[in-house]
Amino acid sequence: MARSAVTRDPPGKGASPATPKSRPGQRSAHPKTPRRLKQIEAKRTAMLDAALGLFSRAGLHGTTVEQIAEDAGVSKTNLFYYFASKEEIYVAVLSRLLDEWLAPLRAIEPDADPVVAIGEYIRRKILFSRTQPAASRLFCLEIVQGAPLLKRELETSLKQLVDAKAAMIRGWTAAGKLAPVDPHHLIFAIWATTQHYADFAGQIDALLGTGLDDEAFANAAAENVSRIILEGIRFRPIP
Known part of the structure; x- marks a missing residue:
């Protein structure tokens, strides 16, 4: 299957947090200070933890992006700032x-x-x-x-x-x-x-x-x- 749409972690860093994807021509509203990076890591971890619980019970196709966002305590828009799709979250x-x-x-x-x-x-x-x-x-x-x-x-x-x-x-x-x-x-x-x-x-x-x-x-x-x-x-x- 094609995997080009999925962002992969660097080799050996499967659990490493990643910063949200930047948009072309868009400057980050927040400088990447240690405190900001820690907040990004915590939010991404919360999303993955929420997704894990849902995926383990209902699988990929039985879980919605709305459910993941709700369980993670974030908006759907905010979730898509970190991940491009539900499949990317799953991977x-x-x-x-x-x-x-x-x-x-x-x-x-x-x-x-x-x-x-x-x-x-x-x-x-x-x-x-x-x-x-x-x-x-x-x-x-x-x-x-x-x-x-x-x-x-x-x-x-x-x-x-x-x-x-x-x-x-x-x-x-x-x-x-x-x-x-x-x-x-x-x-x-x-x-x-x-x-x-x-x-x-x-x-x-x-x-x-x-x-x-x-x-x-x-x-x-x-x-x-x-x-x-x-x-x-x-x-x-x-x-």
């Missing part, structure tokens, strides 16, 4: 989401103890599902639909990061620090199990009458998912 929300979603994976370093590092990754993924369930659900919705507006990022930045971490896991296996395991399937398993708690929260509540809002349940989920996965990849010398 901005997804870009910020992807950057936050990948942060725990980026944090894993090659010189770390693999069992400790992967256990911490699982814990952080459960925490993300607990603190940002709307973001997790929106990401799931976009992927289920074929990722029409996120495919470029998946095929570039996400693939590059996952390939790098897969090579790191292979290195741990070759060094005898992990049991032989296909790194991509390991990563997929972690994603599937940890996001289940946000994406299928209604099912969990129906079965157990609880969910990630309960801190004790969230801790138990992290502990059990970690034990299941880590015991499968922990290196065991052959007798």
Whole structure:
């Protein structure tokens, strides 16, 4: 699909705030002082936060610009000063989401103890599902639909990061620090199990009458998912 109408954030800066678009021949009524830039960032963040909540419940086509503006506490005209279209808002929300979603994976370093590092990754993924369930659900919705507006990022930045971490896991296996395991399937398993708690929260509540809002349940989920996965990849010398 064509993406020329969508303003992209600089590489590696998916969550960075951007100043409103300037109009040709128009001089800004407000100088870009630190205070003004902070106000711009806060307003843009409020718009993205409002859009995230709406998109995660109703999707792109079920959400209107008027709803986003109302939830963000701004006028529709003001919203269009920051974003050219509803689709641009949607892509901005997804870009910020992807950057936050990948942060725990980026944090894993090659010189770390693999069992400790992967256990911490699982814990952080459960925490993300607990603190940002709307973001997790929106990401799931976009992927289920074929990722029409996120495919470029998946095929570039996400693939590059996952390939790098897969090579790191292979290195741990070759060094005898992990049991032989296909790194991509390991990563997929972690994603599937940890996001289940946000994406299928209604099912969990129906079965157990609880969910990630309960801190004790969230801790138990992290502990059990970690034990299941880590015991499968922990290196065991052959007798």
